[in-house]
Amino acid sequence: MQFFLEVLIGGLLSGVMYALVALGFVLIYKASGVFNFAQGAMVFFAALTFVGVMELGVPFGFALIITFAAMVLLGVVTEKVVLRPLVNQPQITLFMATIGLTFFIEGLAQGMWGASVRGLEIPGVQDEPIAWAMDNWGIGISKFDLFAAVVSAVLVSVLAVFFNKTRTGRALRAVADDHQAALAIGIPLQNIWRIVWAVSGFVALVAGLMWGARNGVQFALTFVALKALPVLIIGGFESVAGAIVGGLIIGAAEKLGEVYIGPMVGGGIEGWFPYVMALLFLLVRPEGLFGEKHIDRV
Amino acid sequence: MLYREAGQFKASYSEDQQIFPIRQDRIAVAAIIAFFYLVVPFVASQYWLQAILIPVLIFSLAAIGLNILTGYAGQLSLGSAAFMAVGAFAAYNFMLRVPGMPVLAAFILGGLCAALVGIAFGLPSLRIKGFYLAVATLAAQFFIVWALTKFSWFSNNSSSGVITAQQVEIFGYAFISPEAKYLLTLAVVTVLALAAKNMVRSSIGRSWMAIRDMDVAAEVIGFRPMQTKLSAFAISSFYCGVAGALYAYTYLGTVEPEGFNLDLSFRILFMIIIGGVGSILGSFLGAAFIVLLPIFLNVSMHLLGGWVPQGLASNLELIVFGGLIIFFLIVEPHGLARLWQIGKEKLRLWPFPH
Numbered sequence: 001m002q003f004f005l006e007v008l009i010g011g012l013l014s015g016v017m018y019a020l021v022a023l024g025f026v027l028i029y030k031a032s033g034v035f036n037f038a039q040g041a042m043v044f045f046a047a048l049t050f051v052g053v054m055e056l057g058v059p060f061g062f063a064l065i066i067t068f069a070a071m072v073l074l075g076v077v078t079e080k081v082v083l084r085p086l087v088n089q090p091q092i093t094l095f096m097a098t099i100g101l102t103f104f105i106e107g108l109a110q111g112m113w114g115a116s117v118r119g120l121e122i123p124g125v126q127d128e129p130i131a132w133a134m135d136n137w138g139i140g141i142s143k144f145d146l147f148a149a150v151v152s153a154v155l156v157s158v159l160a161v162f163f164n165k166t167r168t169g170r171a172l173r174a175v176a177d178d179h180q181a182a183l184a185i186g187i188p189l190q191n192i193w194r195i196v197w198a199v200s201g202f203v204a205l206v207a208g209l210m211w212g213a214r215n216g217v218q219f220a221l222t223f224v225a226l227k228a229l230p231v232l233i234i235g236g237f238e239s240v241a242g243a244i245v246g247g248l249i250i251g252a253a254e255k256l257g258e259v260y261i262g263p264m265v266g267g268g269i270e271g272w273f274p275y276v277m278a279l280l281f282l283l284v285r286p287e288g289l290f291g292e293k294h295i296d297r298v
Numbered sequence: 299m300l301y302r303e304a305g306q307f308k309a310s311y312s313e314d315q316q317i318f319p320i321r322q323d324r325i326a327v328a329a330i331i332a333f334f335y336l337v338v339p340f341v342a343s344q345y346w347l348q349a350i351l352i353p354v355l356i357f358s359l360a361a362i363g364l365n366i367l368t369g370y371a372g373q374l375s376l377g378s379a380a381f382m383a384v385g386a387f388a389a390y391n392f393m394l395r396v397p398g399m400p401v402l403a404a405f406i407l408g409g410l411c412a413a414l415v416g417i418a419f420g421l422p423s424l425r426i427k428g429f430y431l432a433v434a435t436l437a438a439q440f441f442i443v444w445a446l447t448k449f450s451w452f453s454n455n456s457s458s459g460v461i462t463a464q465q466v467e468i469f470g471y472a473f474i475s476p477e478a479k480y481l482l483t484l485a486v487v488t489v490l491a492l493a494a495k496n497m498v499r500s501s502i503g504r505s506w507m508a509i510r511d512m513d514v515a516a517e518v519i520g521f522r523p524m525q526t527k528l529s530a531f532a533i534s535s536f537y538c539g540v541a542g543a544l545y546a547y548t549y550l551g552t553v554e555p556e557g558f559n560l561d562l563s564f565r566i567l568f569m570i571i572i573g574g575v576g577s578i579l580g581s582f583l584g585a586a587f588i589v590l591l592p593i594f595l596n597v598s599m600h601l602l603g604g605w606v607p608q609g610l611a612s613n614l615e616l617i618v619f620g621g622l623i624i625f626f627l628i629v630e631p632h633g634l635a636r637l638w639q640i641g642k643e644k645l646r647l648w649p650f651p652h
Contacts, residue, residue: 085628095429096571100623104620106620265448268444276437278437287430
């Protein structure tokens with residue numbers, strides 16, 4: 001039982017990390033209907049830029065600001081150069097454009113900062129079990145995982161406040177609901193898209209820091225996006241809450257599956273298990289847990 | 299002026315319904331096919347045959363497969379490389395385990411195995427649509443590659459799933475030289491491409507397009523979504539499977555499951571996007587473009603000499619590749635096939651404006 005709990009908690013905490021990446025997808029999909037495959041590359045770009053700036057001798061907080069500025073710039077340029085000319089194209093074209101963008105950003109990031117693997121330390125947080133939980137319950141919970149979970153919780157609440165309480169946030173939700181209606185009442189669509197891309201750049205930065213600190217800053221960070229896709233399926237593409245819940249489900253299921261089902265088929269199943277699970281899930285609920293239900297009309 | 303169909307009257311239905319109704323088209327297609335069969339093997343160098351023409355043909359076949367599914371039936375798929383892997387490994391196992399197996403039959407059986415797997419992973423398409431389906435096809439991608447690596451039976455117990463294709467032999471003639479392999483590939487691709495061209499303009503192709511354009515409406519007027527979608531998955535996977543078998547037997551010779559990764563799936567997707575979604579010609583143009591682009595970039599980097607540092611060169615390649623894809627999508631979202639179409643229209647009237 002203790003072992004089960006430990007696996008479950010570890011899974012849930014790593015699920016939070018997946019949710020962090022999935023969040024970036026959801027933000028852009030909600031506001032512009034673009035399935036932004038480049039989110040993984042953006043995470044990589046953010047982490048690499050941050051480490052690169054740190055290596056130049058810039059202090060932590062300042063590097064954070066510079067990287068954030070770089071991410072905003074990236075988002076704004078993307079909106080202007082890639083998305084604006086493609087307005088009104090079918091979704092698959094936009095999706096393909098973001099795959100092109102993925103290659104571009106990956107090349108750009110490595111061209112600027114080099115391709116070597118780097119470590120990233122977040123001051124004061126180590127990847128070690130919390131002694132207190134170990135002593136009292138006999139369950140190993142990584143300090144780092146817990147920290148990541150807290151950061152994600154803070155991020156989600158900040159985003160929730162931003163979406164629900166600020167003027168810009170309301171405009172964002174209006175655009176997400178109906179582009180045309182939002183335009184008609186005078187919401188500047190392009191500004192909104194720029195803001196969304198900047199915000200998702202910020203989410204990518206947070207995700208990049210967390211994943212970079214956990215796995216090292218390396219090219220493999222771009223594959224994190226692939227981990228986030230089943231999360232999106234289960235949670236639904238349009239829902240922030242779905243991204244979180246989906247992340248928790250996927251994280252827990254992945255770890256439990258690896259431990260309990262893995263040995264039966266020879267291990268190494270974490271690459272596809274979430275996908276197959278998401279697939280089975282879709283058979284029951286085709287629009288995900290919190291996604292909008294589509295009603296087809298002829 | 300260069301291109302005029304005036305004066306060509308159709309006196310019967312069969313004339314009206316033939317695959318290339320315009321005489322110039324027929325002559326041009328026949329000339330192109332004759333050129334590739336009769337001239338190319340004699341003039342092309344080994345490098346051209348091995349490194350460019352054979353892969354272009356094979357990827358064209360895979361692109362046709364994906365185009366049937368995505369371009370004609372409207373089901374976005376990100377797992378085409380996995381279906382290629384199924385084709386390659388199935389063909390290998392048929393050759394290995396069935397004594398006296400003719401190689402062409404092994405290719406076809408490989409394709410059929412891929413078709414079965416395609417149907418299995420196509421089942422969710424009955425319930426889910428759009429990007430949800432695209433992500434669902436990723437399940438096929440990861441699961442199949444994992445299974446082929448994990449269960450060593452598929453690769454006859456070789457380490458990490460590497461298989462070496464047996465020698466290709468038809469009626470006692472061994473296909474060893476690049477020319478022979480090229481001709482074999484070309485023959486398979488010609489037959490399947492013509493079949494695809496015919497399929498998409500027959501009733502099955504029209505039912506795919508009806509489902510693509512609006513599946514609910516198609517269902518209402520009497521198309522069966524299940525048969526239509528699953529047939530698209532099956533035939534698409536069959537093409538990908540045969541392409542995979544050719545990939546192993548005439549192109550690389552030695553393949554491993556990891557070679558059929560997500561990157562390859564994306565490349566095939568790029569081919570149909572750049573070539574033209576919903577066009578057989580586009581599949582060929584796109585495949586040629588995507589195979590030639592890295593070679594071209596490489597050569598041009600080389601010409602720039604020591605100016606570009608080694609580490610930067612590969613990243614520059616990524617940047618240019620990504621940038622070009624975005625550029626193409628912005629300039630011509632319907633791909634090279636559409637450009638060709640526009641060029642043809644212009645040539646019909648040239649030099650007059652109307």
